[in-house]
Amino acid sequence: MTKGKIKAIVSNLLEIEFYGEVMQNEICFVTLGDKSLMAEVIKIRNQRAYAQLFELSTSLKLNDEVLFSGELLQVDLGPGILSKNFDGLQNDLDAMKGTFIETGQKNVSIDFDAVYTFTPLQEVGALVQAADWLGEVPENWIAHKIMVPFKLKGTYELVKIAPKGDYKVSDEIAQLKGKDGEIVSVTMAQKWPVKWALKSYREKFRPSKIFQTGLRVMDTLNPMAEGGTGYIPGAFGTGKTVLQQAIAKNNQADMVILVACGERANEVVEIFHTFPQLEDLKTGRKLKEKTTIICNTSNMPVAAREASVYVGMTIAEYYRNMGLKVLLLADSTSRWAQALREMSNRMEELPGTDAFPVELPAVIANFYGRAGEVALHNDSRGSVTFLGTVSPAGGNFKEPVTESTAKVARCFYALSQKRADAKRYPAIDPINSYSRYLDYEEFQSETESILGANWIEKVKKMKDLLQRGIEARDQISILGDDSVPLDYHLDFWRSELLDFAIIQQDSFDDIDMNSPLKRQQNMLNLALNICEYTGEFEDFNQVSTFYKKLINTFKQWNYSAFESDEYEKYAQELNATIA
Amino acid sequence: MEIQAFQAIYTEITALTKATCTLKAKGITYDELAWVDGRNAQVIKIEGEMVTLQVFSGTEGIGTAAKVIFAGKPPSLALSPALGGRYFNAFGQAIDGLSQPQGEEVNIKGLTVNPVRRQLPSEMLSTGIAGIDLNNTLVTGQKIPFFADPDQPFNRILAEVALRADSDRIVLGAMGISHDDYIMFRNSFKERGASDKIVSFINTSEDPPLERLLIPDQATATAEYFAYEKKEKVLVLLSDMTLYADALAIVSNKMDQIPSKDAMPGSLYSDLARIYEKAVQFPEGGSITIIAVTTLNDGDITHAIPDNTGYITEGQLYLKRDTDTGLTIIDPFRSLSRLKQNVIGKKTRADHPQLMNALVRLYADASEARSKQENGFDLNDFDVRSLAFAKDYVRELLDVRLNIDSESMLNTGWKLLAKHFKVFELGIKQEFIDKYWPGEKV
Secondary structure, eight states: OOEEEEEEEETTEEEEEEESOOOTTEEEEEEETTEEEEEEEEEEETTEEEEEESSOOTTOBTTOEEEEEEEESEEEESTTOTTOEEOTTOOBGGGSOSSEEOTTOOOOSSOTTOEEEEEEOSOTTOEEOTTOEEEEEEETTEEEEEEOOTTOOSOEEEEEEOOSEEEETTSEEEEEEOTTSOEEEEESOEEEETTSOOOOSSEEEOOOSEEOOSOHIIIIISOEETTOEEEEEOOTTSOHHHHHHHHHHHOOOSEEEEEEESOOHHHHHHHHHHTTTSBOTTTSSBGGGGEEEEEEOTTSOTHHHHHHHHHHHHHHHHHHTTTOEEEEEEEOHHHHHHHHHHHHHHTTOOOOGGGOOTTHHHHHHHHHTTOEEEEOTTSOEEEEEEEEEEOOGGGOSOSHHHHHHHHHOSEEOOBOHHHHHTTOSSOBOTTTOEEGGGGOHHHHHHHHHHHOTTHHHHHHHHHHHHHHHHHHHHHHHHHOGGGSOHHHHHHHHHHHHHIIIIIOOOTTSTTTTOOOHHHHHHHHHHHHHHHHOOOOOSSHHHHHHHHHHHHHHHHHHHTSOTTSHHHHHHHHHHHHHTO | OOOOTTOOEEOOEEEEOSSEEEEEOSSOBTTOEEEETTEEEEEEEEETTEEEEEETTOOTTOOTTOOEEEOSSOOEEEEOGGGTTOEEOTTSOBOSSSOOOOOEEEETTOOEEOGGGOOOOOOEEOOSOHHHHTTSOEETTOEEEEEEOTTSOHHHHHHHHHHHSOOSEEEEEEEEEOHHHHHHHHHHHHHTTOGGGEEEEEEETTSOGGGGGGHHHHHHHHHHIIIIISOOEEEEEEEOHHHHHHHHHHHHHHTTOOOOGGGOOTTHHHHHHHHHTTOEEOTTSOEEEEEEEEEOBTTBOOSHHHHHHHHHSSEEEEEEEOTTTOOEEEOTTTOEEGGGGGTTTTTSOTTHHHHHHHHHHHHHHHHHHHHHHHTTOOOOHHHHHHHHHHHHHIIIIIOTTOOOOHHHHHHHHHHHHHHHOOGGGTOOOHHHHHHHOOSOOO
16 A cells, blocks of 8 residues: 655645556545544646545644555445435445534445345356346335446356345356356445446447426426436525425436435425435335435535546446436536546646636536436336536636536526526526527427427427517617507517416425426416417507416416316316416 | 743744745744734744744834744633623633633644534524514525625614524624624623623724634534533524735735635635534534625625625625615515525425515515606506505515514415405415405405
């Protein structure tokens, strides 16, 4: 094991003189009394390693001893990840003692002594390769696959496999024989370096299936795709986090990984408290059972922010390789970029725009590139859908993190300050936001097979109506209510109806917070019918009164349970108005 | 400063800037305190045997042969119940002429609370101000700043909120406030008979700016002691965080660091978050609520300080002068309390969320009507009614001088709606209309 000594300290950047071999991104430990503090090598020059410390550097001094681990930052992958609360370095937060996180305490990731019932899926003699399923164990409601270690290259022969029964995570459940006769022992858990994409699959597809979030402004207007990527930029107070939490609650994924990266602790606490109670719409079980939280809040080590998003992505890829639909949410990727900036700055590197490191766009592109829908070697399909929030400085989208993300993410959900100020939530701007998937032919046909023929046309129609409404509104405010033709008022109020009835959604109302696709289909169809209605109006006051009443009824409709008597009653009432 | 026997004294300073000095020293630990010719200083960089110190009061008049003594420990504070009712400077030294309290010494930077050990903040903190209790309800364990222009009476309102809110302990961290405001805080605490429950750490505009950097840590370490050890409901007041951030920028600049937006250090977000995240609700009952002040430059919230603050805190309260009535109110549009969802409609009456939203939306309609009026357009019937409503809304609810209980706020809200509007203009759930609408249901 390589040793070293601290030669310089500036905040959490350490300069270490080392004696032996050191890798870029190698993990090392600084000895402070009886504790050891974790750090990661981020630059090596002239026998000096520069490392970012994952703790405060208080009380460190010149010549303090450093031990290099010989490993990159890795995660433990195995049963016991689901529904856990980890910190940014995959330490189990619930397993830590005390109210406060003590510096340098020994931590655990997954419980290697936990017992699971293993069922083999292969027989002795089978030829296998990395990521092939050897067997499975039940983990909550998921059949957790025990896979051939990802680090193995080439084909191996299965020479021994445990019969069905109860085993500890650390027990050997199989032996593999390589080409040269070497024997590899396999347990239920394995390690993988977080910065390397897990690529043990056959092929990656272009996303084609709609990923239901229950949010109308997304599903109807700018849908996400399974295996797709999207980002939500917005100034503070525009509702990024509420939106992401709403998606976390209402989606149809098999598993959700929430990465709280450099954000508020109380937001995560809310999830800790509500998710064990909330019902998952997909499985009917508790939401917590399919949710894993990676929590590195803003007061936790800055250097671990970067690690946290990679830990989340690696866990997502691991479950994807079991043939599952995984949703990864990261809030906020800007905090990760800022952590990169802090370190780059301390290392006195030449800065790029706004003092961010020049490689920022490449780092972001690489990360988003890890999402996708894949076919595994056994033809099962799995996906990682990734949605990140961005916190642009001053709410201005012309800044490096937003711009770099725009180049790689396929869906864009712009949170508008104006809408937020007017309390029109979710504050996603319906016109400026986009989903590139709407242009994919395979996505169009898949979506129309669910939501009916001409659906894509209807969505375009809705966007046109919204656009016309904005133009009409501008004209009215310039010329005055009386000086424009009545048609302008009609255009304006049609867009208001679409806004209030479809786009706005009450994420704190048990019913309105989640609209199934079928309901969204009914809503858009009816709303477009209303927009066709011309009626007889004497003046603009009549137009606004007519539409205000319609909007009120539509809202009551939205608050009614789907397909309940009340729901049918309000639908009839709406239809009657325009008959 | 207490010099102990056999302590090494260094006298060879090799570099000096306005805020730092560098010298050769042995066995020095990161973050430890030191004295340079008796002035307080702290280790901010170690490079081989060279140690860089940040001298809090500045280096004017420090010579290359100045005496440097190291304390061997980071800034710390002696914690005990005896802190109650006392006034200290940024170093935790008594400035009220009384003796220095004794107690357990702790590093004022403190440790992070494990997020899974936090309790969901869900106890309402009422203030009697409708701009807060009705529109932006506060919760114990929350952190929220006032965004205010320098000419607004933010410190007076801060003191008023603190005294009205139900708390066991108030910790004041004053950074660069005027001496006049310091006197104002002291007198109003005294007049209201609250002196004993208040602990103050004071750095006024007359004190060296870099000393401010220690104030938030002193205040939050004290708060943590009372909230965690003594299970008290603690309210921390920090004013003015903009001046704190300005001090951060000075240090980073003297350290030759590349500035990011608005000449602020790249670590501004993390620096501010470390302070604000001390707000917590402990499961054992104690809590720390932080109410801060961030002064703005002519209302500009895109500046790095308010911008980063907004991303960290759980909402913000804007002070504003209502143009129509001339009264100071908490702006219902831009203000926000993120934790209000944890209590409104749950701990308060069920109609609270929808009623509050309707009132704010109609107040927005009124401001549109006003701009129509200013541009010389005719007002329609609805515009006229919304303008009349806005006036009542400000006078009977939003005026910060009013002290109203939560239930009355809701009743007044319904009364105003019924006075000026029709049911279909509200978009409120029918069940609430049935229950609370005082007028004719049309």
